[in-house]
Amino acid sequence: MERFFGIDVGGNHVKTGIVDKNGEINDFKSHATADLRKDGRFIENLCDVITFRLINHKEIKKIGIGLPGTITKDRKAPIEVTAIPEINGMPMYDMLKKRFPDKEFFLENDANAAGLGELIYSKTDLPDTFCFITLGTGIGSAAVIDGKIFKGGDGNGLELGHILSRNNLVLEQNIGKAGILKLIEERLRDYNGETLVSRTEPISATRTVVAASQGDDFAKSVFFEVGEMLGEGLVALIRIMDIKTILIGGGLSAAYDFILPGAKSIVETRLTPYYTSALDIRLASLGNDAGLQGAAALCFE
Structure with missing residues (x-):
């Protein structure tokens, strides 16, 4: 069975692994993103990681890479990767091909890759049209429509984390990791109960x-409020995309049971029965493996 090298680039860690078409991950390794960014040579250092990893996997021909930001429509260069800004505008694909001329590379936004991972490897029955939302350090989002990743007009559609939210902030600023920590601190300051x-x-x-x-009760009330803000974003997403199956993944999905009630309270109030009668909000099935498996799935024919 053919196997692929998946690379899931994140702001804190770069996850790598050999993945087969059944989604089984072998030889998993995680590298600190900060280490690869040393001397402003992230791409060059990533190439060194690839070189080292391929020593024991010479049969690998295809390498998929998920990047946490926008990339060019031809999928050859990062445009805006906030976590690693020094690579913005760099010809990443060309640099990789120069170093590894006998390998094929596939670059994609990390949320899109994770959505693709859910499509191909989902452990539950999943329709071929759905939205995938990652809640973590930031807010990532992807849509799969009729079995294909939706990329938008110039290749970077569906940036849900950057739509306007409460407090004149974007959604990611409110319910990304930093926003949630700030919310807990503010609500705790005003809370007098046990x-x-x-x-x-x-x-x-x-x-x-x-x-x-x-x-x-206090902790549950904070996540209910997080859910409300997520729900407001979902209302916009569902209205615009007309997609009624929503998967929630990412590190913060551990709080899914406490976030969902707030989200449902908003969507059930603000959406008509056309949407709510078929609405299916569920926890993504692949957990933290979705990004790595999706990166490998980019290599599929």
């Missing part, structure tokens, strides 16, 4: 999820 969320230790989203899972 809570498992510490007022003396640094604010932690993970500990707040744990508190919510233990029935903490």
Whole structure:
């Protein structure tokens, strides 16, 4: 069975692995993004990682790479990668081909790649038209329509995290990792009741999820508010795209059970029965493997 090299580039880590057509990941390794950014040579250092990894996998012919930002329509160069701005405008595809002339490379936005991973490897029955939302450090989004990734007019459509949200901020600023930490801090300052969320230790989203899972009313109220803001974004997404199956993934999906009620309270109020009667919001099935599996799936014929 043919296998592919998947690379999932993130702001904190670059995940790599050998993936087969059944989605099985072998020889997984994670590299600190900060280490690869040393001396402003991210692409060159990534090439070194690829060289080292291929020593034991000489049979690999195709390499898929998911990037956390916008890329050119021909999928050859990053345009705006906020987490690694020094690579913006660099001819990444050409640099990779120069270093590895006998390999094929496939570059894509990371959320699009993860959506493709869900399409191909989903562990549940999934229609061939759906939206995929990642909640984590940022907010990523992708749409699959009739089995194909929707790319928009110039290749970078569906940036849900950058639509206007509450407080004159974009959605990512409100419910990305930094936004949630700020929200917890602000709500805790005004909360006089008992809570498992510490007022003396640094604010932690993970500990707040744990508190919510233990029935903490304050923690649950924070994630309900996060859900409301997500729901407002979903209303716009569903109205514009007319897609009624929504998958939620990413690191913050651990709080899915506490975010969903707030999101549902908004979408069920603001959408008509045409949308709500068929609406299916669910947890993505691949977890943290979606990005890596999707990067490898870019290599499929």
